[in-house]
Amino acid sequence: MPVVRLRRPPLPPPVDLPEPAPTADKLYFYSGSVDKPPGKGVNEVVKDASMYSELSSLPHWRRVLSNFHVCPFVFRGKTYRTIEHAFQAAKIALASPEEAETFTVESGNALGLGDGLAARNARKLVVLRKAQIEEWQRMSRKVMEDASRAKYKQCPEAAKVLLATNNAELWHVVTRGTPDHFTHLETIREEMRRNPSARASPSPARASPSTKVPDAYPPVNKYTQLTPKMPTPTPKMPTPPSDTTCLRTYKVQRDSIVNRVSTTSRNHTVVSNGVLDLEELLETAINDPDCKNTKQLLKEIHRDTIRKIIKSAIPPSPAPVRAPSPAPVRASPVPAPAQVRQRSRASSPKRRASPPRTTTYEEFRKARYETYRDDLIKKGLSKDEARKEATRRISAEWQAFKQT
Secondary structure (H helix, E strand, C coil): CCCCCCCCCCCCCCCCCCCCCCCCEEECCCCCCCCCCCCCCCECCCCHHHHHHHHCCCHHHHHHHHCCCCCCCCECEEECCCCCHHHHHHCCCCCCCCHHHHCCCCCCCCCCCHHHHHHCCCCCCCCCCCCHHHHHHHHHHHHHHHHHHHHHHHHHHHHHHHHHHCCCCCEECCCCCCCCCCCHHHHHHHHHCCCHHHHHCHHHHHHHCCCCCCCCCCCHHHHHHCCCCCCCCCCCCCCCCCHHHHHHHEEEHHHHHHHHHHHHCCHHHHHHHHHHHHHHHHHHHHCHHHHHHHHHHHHHHHHHHHHHHHHCCCCCCCCCCCCCCCCCCCCCCCCCCCHCCCCCCCCCCCCCCCCCCCHHHHHHHHHHHHHHHHHHHCEEEEHHHHHHHHHHHHHHHHHHHCCC
């Protein structure tokens, strides 16, 4: 039988596999981020750190990219301090436009003059119906992008930070959740690069002294920019705030920081960031010429606030558990023999009568058998006769005993 040899199939020609695409740089941020150079944050990817030298020189650039960053801007005809204020106001306006006004600076409300965390906590100020929730889900991303575009066009500090991120992906860290890719910030960054005229320009809320705008705010420093004065109908610039206004403004900013820290008082990182923010707030307030007469009072308020924050971060020590003291034992007095009175039978308490004790036949026989037997032996009877006679007598007596 001939041997059949199988031929091996020819090998396929080598295929050049495409090289894996290089991983893009990634930057992570949120409102409480620590001030670190690009690439040194958690999960960040930076291939060439020299490309972010300008970004490294900007203090707290990660916080500037968050929605809680304070930089007043005009959006849809209203002034908001943060993107979070504008975002939550647009949602609340679907159910109650009056409540949405409280998020604006013009309202003078503590919510409108607070920080981004205050606006975030007020997101459930009004309950939306099912149809309003569906409408908000359709328009929420558009509102976020438009509010962010308005901020970065009117805030030069934020625009400088955004352009310094180069082409890195921008990811917002979410507490107990997956990071959110802020693609709308990347879109705004590309728009600002293609159209330099669309870059940030001073808004009416941040106008310079030479800019004549009917509703412009006065030229103030970084501290008073956080709470700009309300526009006046006259073309005259408003007068600088008095010491009372300066102190009130400082307390509003301090209370917002304390509220942010008190919600997570056991998180020592948040407490440390809150202390740093209070130090920065005190420094800018002291350097404000409008607060020259309240420097000592500001320092005293600052010390009390720092002491309160640090005390809230330390868990209270449990109260010592004391063992219950034994009750004092009172010794009963021993009466003298002459004072002892015999209680009469009538006055003594009646005792409960015990049931009569039952006698068995064995006990009855044992008490009498030996006595009867010995007496009969002494009378001349034999032992067997004495035993029988004693048993007969005991049986007769037992019958008589039972009948009684």
